[in-house]
Amino acid sequence: MKVIKSIKEMQTYSESLRLLGKKIAFVPTMGYFHEGHLALMKEAKKIADCVVVSIYVNPTQFGPKEDLTKYPRDFDRDLKMAESVNADVIFFPPDIEMYPENYQTYVNVEKVTQNLCGISRPGHFRGVTTICLKLFNIVKPHFAIFGKKDFQQYTVIKQMVTDLNLDLQIIGQATVREADGLAMSSRNVYLKENERQSALTLVGGIKLAQKLYDAGERKAAAIAGEVEKLIKSFDYTNIDYIKICDTTNLDNVDEIKSQTVIALAVIVGSTRLIDNHVFGEELKA
Ligand code: PAF
Numbered sequence: 118m119k120v121i122k123s124i125k126e127m128q129t130y131s132e133s134l135r136l137l138g139k140k141i142a143f144v145p146t147m148g149y150f151h152e153g154h155l156a157l158m159k160e161a162k163k164i165a166d167c168v169v170v171s172i173y174v175n176p177t178q179f180g181p182k183e184d185l186t187k188y189p190r191d192f193d194r195d196l197k198m199a200e201s202v203n204a205d206v207i208f209f210p211p212d213i214e215m216y217p218e219n220y221q222t223y224v225n226v227e228k229v230t231q232n233l234c235g236i237s238r239p240g241h242f243r244g245v246t247t248i249c250l251k252l253f254n255i256v257k258p259h260f261a262i263f264g265k266k267d268f269q270q271y272t273v274i275k276q277m278v279t280d281l282n283l284d285l286q287i288i289g290q291a292t293v294r295e296a297d298g299l300a301m302s303s304r305n306v307y308l309k310e311n312e313r314q315s316a317l318t319l320v321g322g323i324k325l326a327q328k329l330y331d332a333g334e335r336k337a338a339a340i341a342g343e344v345e346k347l348i349k350s351f352d353y354t355n356i357d358y359i360k361i362c363d364t365t366n367l368d369n370v371d372e373i374k375s376q377t378v379i380a381l382a383v384i385v386g387s388t389r390l391i392d393n394h395v396f397g398e399e400l401k402a
Contacts, residue, residue, distance in 0.1 A: 149188075164260055192209070272364070323344075330396045
């Protein structure tokens with residue numbers, strides 16, 4: 118496996134693959150891999166000749182009070198894990214390459230960034246779209262694979278790719294869960310042992326929502342209300358949002374009619390967790 122740290126070298130390497138007619142699949146990450154990341158890499162491996170994985174903890178997507186400095190990092194462990202699934206290239210740029218002095222350009226997707234995490238994390242998606250566009254220009258992939266646990270991020274990136282006519286395909290991969298159902302996230306390491314049951318209320322909430330939907334309930338407020346009651350009944354939980362939205366524009370809906378997602382953000386102890394479920398889709402938990 119090749120490790121590339123320079124932007125120029127990454128661009129030259131990708132260009133040489135493209136000239137040979139090879140397909141490149143890209144998995145953007147902030148490192149500290151778990152099975153969810155490996156699932157993205159395995160999917161990438163199936164569809165392309167070369168799998169490029171970036172590891173970059175992007176400062177512009179963290180708010181001033183967020184966990185940028187304490188975000189978990191372990192490059193050597195990440196390398197071994199990526200190697201175990203035969204990733205081909207790790208792109209690991211330093212901050213000075215990604216945001217040199219006098220950096221001043223940002224990308225803003227206007228509507229689908231407004232609801233959900235866009236409310237409690239102002240500026241977050243501006244950082245995500247900016248870094249993803251930069252990475253797409255550096256890695257030059259044919260495909261980029263994103264986990265659907267970050268459903269809004271996946272939606273925002275698809276919107277950017279459409280709006281800016283980017284010549285690549287965005288692929289969404291189902292959420293990978295721990296044995297007890299908790300959606301995998303690098304941030305799960307922050308959870309204290311006594312917070313685990315409370316963290317499981319996110320998946321418990323989406324299961325309850327699906328059960329109510331299966332029983333014929335279509336009123337968003339009724340479903341969200343029951344999920345709220347469940348989550349509030351556990352210690353250490355502080356709900357940021359429980360919302361039921363259209364999957365394309367992420368607007369809140371009153372009544373579930375077409376493709377609709379329930380999205381949750383809950384702070385458990387001091388760890389902010391998110392999860393979601395599209396009604397009617399299989400929930401492997
Ligand atoms: O999902 C993530 O890990 C990050 O938001 C991403 C897409 C790598 C951009 O920094």
